Amino acid sequence: MxxxxxxxxxALFCIGLYTVLTRRNLIKMIMGxxxxxxxxxxxxxxxxxxxxxxxPVLLNPPNGLTPTQLAHGDVADPxxxxxxxxxxxxxxxxxxxxxTVAVRLSQHHRTLDSDRIRDLRG
Amino acid sequence: xxxxxGQPAAEAVRAERHExxxxxxxxxxxxxxIGFAAVLALAFVHLPREQAPLPAAARYATQIAxxxxxxxxxxxxxxxxxxxxxxxxxxxxxLAAVVCVTMLSRPKEPRLGFIGEEAAGxxxxxxxxxxxxxxxxxxxxxxxxxxxxDQRTDVITRRPTPDWQPLGQFGPERSRAMTVIVRVAARLAxxxxxxxxxxxxxxxxxxxxxxxxGAVIAGVALLVYAAFGYDKVARIVRPGxxxxxxxxxxxxxxxxxALGLVLKGSFSANWIPLAPLETIRAGGILQVFSxxxxxxxxxxxxxxxxxxxGMGHDWTPDEADDQ
Numbered sequence: 001m002x003x004x005x006x007x008x009x010x011a012l013f014c015i016g017l018y019t020v021l022t023r024r025n026l027i028k029m030i031m032g033x034x035x036x037x038x039x040x041x042x043x044x045x046x047x048x049x050x051x052x053x054x055x056p057v058l059l060n061p062p063n064g065l066t067p068t069q070l071a072h073g074d075v076a077d078p079x080x081x082x083x084x085x086x087x088x089x090x091x092x093x094x095x096x097x098x099x100t101v102a103v104r105l106s107q108h109h110r111t112l113d114s115d116r117i118r119d120l121r122g
Numbered sequence: 123x124x125x126x127x128g129q130p131a132a133e134a135v136r137a138e139r140h141e142x143x144x145x146x147x148x149x150x151x152x153x154x155x156i157g158f159a160a161v162l163a164l165a166f167v168h169l170p171r172e173q174a175p176l177p178a179a180a181r182y183a184t185q186i187a188x189x190x191x192x193x194x195x196x197x198x199x200x201x202x203x204x205x206x207x208x209x210x211x212x213x214x215x216x217l218a219a220v221v222c223v224t225m226l227s228r229p230k231e232p233r234l235g236f237i238g239e240e241a242a243g244x245x246x247x248x249x250x251x252x253x254x255x256x257x258x259x260x261x262x263x264x265x266x267x268x269x270x271x272d273q274r275t276d277v278i279t280r281r282p283t284p285d286w287q288p289l290g291q292f293g294p295e296r297s298r299a300m301t302v303i304v305r306v307a308a309r310l311a312x313x314x315x316x317x318x319x320x321x322x323x324x325x326x327x328x329x330x331x332x333x334x335x336g337a338v339i340a341g342v343a344l345l346v347y348a349a350f351g352y353d354k355v356a357r358i359v360r361p362g363x364x365x366x367x368x369x370x371x372x373x374x375x376x377x378x379x380a381l382g383l384v385l386k387g388s389f390s391a392n393w394i395p396l397a398p399l400e401t402i403r404a405g406g407i408l409q410v411f412s413x414x415x416x417x418x419x420x421x422x423x424x425x426x427x428x429x430x431x432g433m434g435h436d437w438t439p440d441e442a443d444d445q
Contacts, residue, residue, distance in 0.1 A: 006166040014159045021151035024144050051172040056329070058187060058194040059400065070184075077180040078196040078329075082205060085197070085330040086212045089337070089419055093219035096426040100226045103433050115146060 005046035012039035026102040026112045030095065037091040041084050048080035056081065179204075192396035193405040197329035202411040206390035209411075210379055213418055217372055220422045224361070227429040299351040308349035316342045323416040324409075325402055331412030336419025343424050347431075359428050364421050371417030378410045 012035055019032025054061070054070070056078035061070040102112065109117045170177075176184075187199040201209050299305060319338030323331045347355050358364075382391035394410065397403035405412075 002172045003166070006169055007163070010159060010162040010166055013162065014155050017158060018151055018155045021154060022145045022148045024146050047169060049172055050176065056184060056196045058196065075184055075196070077176055078183050078200050079177070079180045081197050081329060082200040085201065085333050086209060089333050090212055090215055092423065093216045093426060096430060097219050097222045099430055100223045100433070103430065104226055113144065
């Protein structure tokens with residue numbers, strides 16, 4: 001039942017979205033964004049899964065198959081695994097940018113409360 | 123909710139923990155999230171399930187991995203081959219993020235020693251814009267700061283500003299080494315992790331190659347920093363060393379991809395003769411790209427993490443000190 005994975009990814013995304021929309025602490029908002037990112041990883045990996053398939057590695061194929069035979073058979077989706085892989089690295093980098101901005105904002109405004117940081121308002 | 127003086131400290135802490143956290147329009151947020159969840163649920167019900175056939179792009183990637191790229195790892199073929207141009211762009215997105223973090227986290231001036239910019243410029247600032255809040259006291263301080271080095275120290279003594287902190291202190295805050303148990307464990311784990319990280323990229327049988335390998339190498343640097351303190355990594359982990367290495371990795375990726383355009387007429391095309399399967403040279407340019415990505419990701423993550431760790435310099439004086 002891969003649908004359970006999909007719904008879990010959706011639930012994680014919604015929890016992250018709710019955190020971003022309703023929390024005023026910048027660190028918690030960044031944690032919400034990270035949760036949303038993580039939900040996409042779960043969704044991509046779940047979408048790549050195929051029942052009774054092997055990992056997309058054509059090395060030492062099972063049941064006496066050759067790698068070429070395995071390539072035409074059932075393996076998990078390598079394109080979606082690739083998306084997940086690069087998304088993780090980019091997610092780390094983007095989270096680092098968010099955290100850096102949060103640290104500078106907290107140093108400048110002496111608070112992490114987004115409602116009290118109003119210099120850009122109006 | 124506050125604890126009375128007679129209450130034990132533990133109860134006071136527990137009472138503080140349940141303090142209401144300020145939120146921002148929770149009802150509107152809940153309505154938006156419920157609406158979004160309904161849209162997601164509808165979309166997810168129609169997503170392909172585990173019995174669905176592989177998409178054409180995935181079948182194509184698995185079928186060309188061996189004949190065209192000489193690799194038994196289709197994920198690597200997609201990352202560095204079929205979608206090489208996309209990975210190229212993502213790599214420079216990572217580089218852009220590193221540049222952003224480096225810019226935002228840098229100290230005010232890359233010079234060592236106190237030079238008093240904050241006080242020195244206020245005289246001109248108040249002349250140019252009297253409403254800027256410079257004030258006469260600040261102007262006098264500016265004059266004092268400009269006349270004599272000793273008086274600058276007096277300014278500091280009387281009113282601490284961010285300039286009080288020594289400038290040009292790149293790199294993380296100083297940390298102390300951890301206990302002998304942690305240090306011994308780190309000594310054992312570090313070489314294994316480092317070799318394992320390089321192996322992930324070098325042998326090319328791991329999905330992603332340089333991406334996870336770079337993350338492992340960054341983790342090794344963090345482990346050494348946490349276990350032994352900053353002094354042990356200070357000679358290597360500093361922007362003057364890491365940034366050129368990272369840019370060399372970026373240059374290697376550009377060169378590798380551009381040579382495909384020059385030699386084979388297509389950006390990201392394979393221009394290296396294919397080696398036998400399951401050897402260290404198998405995969406053509408996949409291995410070169412993966413190795414360069416190892417350098418790029420590893421150094422990029424190290425720069426980002428240590429830049430954030432080293433953000434000790436404050437830019438704005440505390441309002442309480444201004445009064």
